[in-house]
Amino acid sequence: MIRLLFTTLVAFALLGCSHTPPPSPPGYLLPSASQAAHSTVTVRVRLASYLDRGGIVMQLSDSEIQVARHHRWAEPLGSQLQRALEASLNANDGDENTTLTVELSRFQGMQGGEENRDSAVITGRWKLEGAVHKEGLIQWQTPLEEGGYANLVRALDAGWQHTATEIANALNTAPR
Numbered sequence: 001m002i003r004l005l006f007t008t009l010v011a012f013a014l015l016g017c018s019h020t021p022p023p024s025p026p027g028y029l030l031p032s033a034s035q036a037a038h039s040t041v042t043v044r045v046r047l048a049s050y051l052d053r054g055g056i057v058m059q060l061s062d063s064e065i066q067v068a069r070h071h072r073w074a075e076p077l078g079s080q081l082q083r084a085l086e087a088s089l090n091a092n093d094g095d096e097n098t099t100l101t102v103e104l105s106r107f108q109g110m111q112g113g114e115e116n117r118d119s120a121v122i123t124g125r126w127k128l129e130g131a132v133h134k135e136g137l138i139q140w141q142t143p144l145e146e147g148g149y150a151n152l153v154r155a156l157d158a159g160w161q162h163t164a165t166e167i168a169n170a171l172n173t174a175p176r
Helices: 002-017 049-053 077-088 149-173
Strands: 042-047 055-061 064-073 099-110 119-129 134-143
Touching (some): 042 049, 042 077, 049 055, 049 064, 049 099, 055 149, 099 134, 099 149, 119 149, 134 149
Parallel strands (some): 042 099
Antiparallel strands (some): 055 064, 099 119
16 A cells, blocks of 8 residues: 555656646847947947846836746847947947947837827927937837737837938938
8 A cells, every 4th residue: 555655756747847848938139239330339228127137028007017037038128229329329429539329218019009009109308419419309109010929029129210311310400
C-alpha cells in the first residue's frame, strides 16, 4: 500500500514537472524604429511616467487608463521613438550643438474616441535648442480601422512618422 502511494506521488510529481508553460505574449516594436540612422541633432525623448511602464496604454475614459500587462513593448518605448525620429531627420537638420527634446504626454489608444470609435492619440511638445531655438506642439489622433494591439501599434507608428515629418519640416524652416 505504501509502495503504491509512493509510486503515485512520484508519478504526479513527474507529470507536474513535464508541464510546458504557455508561450509568452508577443512584444511590440514600432516598424519605423527598425531603421538605423545618424543625425547631427541630439534627440531626447521624454515620456509621461505612465507611458514608461513597459505596457501599451489604453485610455478608458477622461480619468482612467489601463497599462497592458501582457501586451508590452519589446524594448523601451522611449528608445524606439528616439530611433524612429532620428531616422526621419536629415543629416543637415542642425549642427552638432543642437538638441531636440520631445516630451510626450500621450502615446496610446483611446477607447470610444471620435464617433464612439477607438483611436490612437499622440500629444506633447518639442523644443529645439542650440544656435536656433524653436518649439511646437504635438497633437495627432486617428480612428482605428480595426481593433487589436497590433493595429494600435501600427496606427501609433504612422502617427509618430507624421509627427517626425512635421518636426523635420519645422527644423528646415528655422532660420539658421
